[in-house]
Amino acid sequence: MSAEYKHEPVLLEETVNLLITDSEGLYVDATVGMGGHASKILSKLGRQGKLIGFDWDPEMVNISKNNLSSYGDKVKIIGSNFSAMEEVFKREGIINISGILFDLGVSSLHFDKPQRGFSFKHEGPLDMRINPANPLTAHTIINKWPYEQIEHLIRICGERFSHKIAKHICERREKKEFETTTELKNLIEEIMPRTSRKSNPATKTFLALRVAVNYEFENLTKGIQKAGQFLVPGGRMAIITFHSLEDRIVKETFYFMARMGGWKLITKKPISPNESEVNANNRSRSAKLRVIERIK
Ligand SMILES: C[S@@+](CC[C@H](N)C(=O)[O-])C[C@H]1O[C@@H](n2cnc3c(N)ncnc32)[C@H](O)[C@@H]1O
Incomplete structure (x- = not known):
């Protein structure tokens, strides 16, 4: 982890255990951040297993590259909005993925750096851009x-x-x-x-x-749509949200997918952190994890 800033991955065990169905598959962490979830996923993969990480923030791309460097060519980090994953996958020749994770929102680093302007707890410019080119x-x-x-x-x-x-x-x-x-x-x-x-x-x-x-709702809706097309049968999509509006989008979209056929809800109710996680990491208190599986 970056020596200066720390981000505690939320619902780590629960997410990774539900996401991985094939230890030799290709996994995508659509919001790789500091690489906390990605590192746990990589540690559970076999010889053929690989991970692609996306982050829209160039600073997080550098941090995750550094934090995950010990995994060598099992990991590739891409600086891109996850809503553009289709173009990235085409460019990289990727057609099948075994699982994709979205851990939405911003990282503790964003809140803790006053110059990024995300938090009312620190004086900073009114910025809030995940990608400073926005x-x-x-x-x-x-x-x-x-x-x-x-x-x-x-x-x-x-x-x-x-x-x-x-x-x-x-x-x-x-x-x-x-x-x-x-x-x-x-x-x-x-x-x-x-x-x-x-x-x-x-x-x-x-x-x-x-x-x-950061067009968060638009990106989320597009991200779910795009990711679904690349999942193999048996592959899963796991999404961690931090506020009720995001959770509603995920819940309604997952229920719609399941009703349309070809998808099975793995979590009928969202998974929330237990008391000890909330005590250890207050940021986790509003987290909700939902998972869906492609069946054909
Ligand atoms: C909650 S953090 C993820 C933390 C990560 N799971 C970890 O363990 O370190 C969310 C990350 O998603 C990135 N992000 C937010 N919106 C994005 C988007 N549309 N495309 C790609 N990355 C995005 C943020 O820059 C941030 O680093």
């Missing part, structure tokens, strides 16, 4: 999007006070543009007293910005 930033959304679009975005991400928050953002930016995570967090805290909630009142607005900046 033209859209949280700064653009907060300072340029019209009221209606901001209100809609934070409402669909579960914020009950979306009107109030969007209205105050638009009023405040008339006087001075927002530059930092702290400016935005402070405004939300000022208008929404903490007493009404358990978590910070800026939580859902920050989540909504991250989802929009």
Whole structure:
């Protein structure tokens, strides 16, 4: 692992045990991050078994290459959005995969690095891009999007006070543009007293910005569709989500696939971390794992 930052892989044993059905197969980690899940998968593969890891963030590509270097040519890391996996597989001549994992969202490194702008706990620029080449930033959304679009975005991400928050953002930016995570967090805290909630009142607005900046729902829907075409019969897709909106997309898509035929739900109900994992890693508390298998 990177000496400076650490990411604790979530639901590690459960995920890897359900994902691997053929130890000599080709596996894809669509969100390789620091390589925690990938390393566990690789450690369970036989002589022929291989893993391809994707990450959209060039920084994570370097970290995972370094962390997984001891596996030599059993692993290949690709800097790409997983929604473009079809083109990558065509380029690499890949037609059959035995399992694919999506561990969604961002890594602890993203939250812990103030300059990436993901967290209201650290002062940083309003950025939130997983890939710094992405033209859209949280700064653009907060300072340029019209009221209606901001209100809609934070409402669909579960914020009950979306009107109030969007209205105050638009009023405040008339006087001075927002530059930092702290400016935005402070405004939300000022208008929404903490007493009404358990978590910070800026939580859902920050989540909504991250989802929009990185097209997270679009990527997820496309990723599931693309991955399905490359799985061999008996191959599995495992998805770990961290909030209810993502989980709803996965649940509905998996149920739809099972109803259409050719797919079997392996987890009828999602798997959540046990108490000891949540105590050891607070970030895991909202994780949900769902798995589906291709049957023909
Ligand atoms: C929760 S972390 C994965 C952690 C990883 N399982 C581990 O054990 O280290 C999610 C990772 O997915 C990457 N990511 C997010 N969206 C992506 C996308 N659309 N395509 C490829 N990678 C993406 C992020 O950069 C981040 O490194």
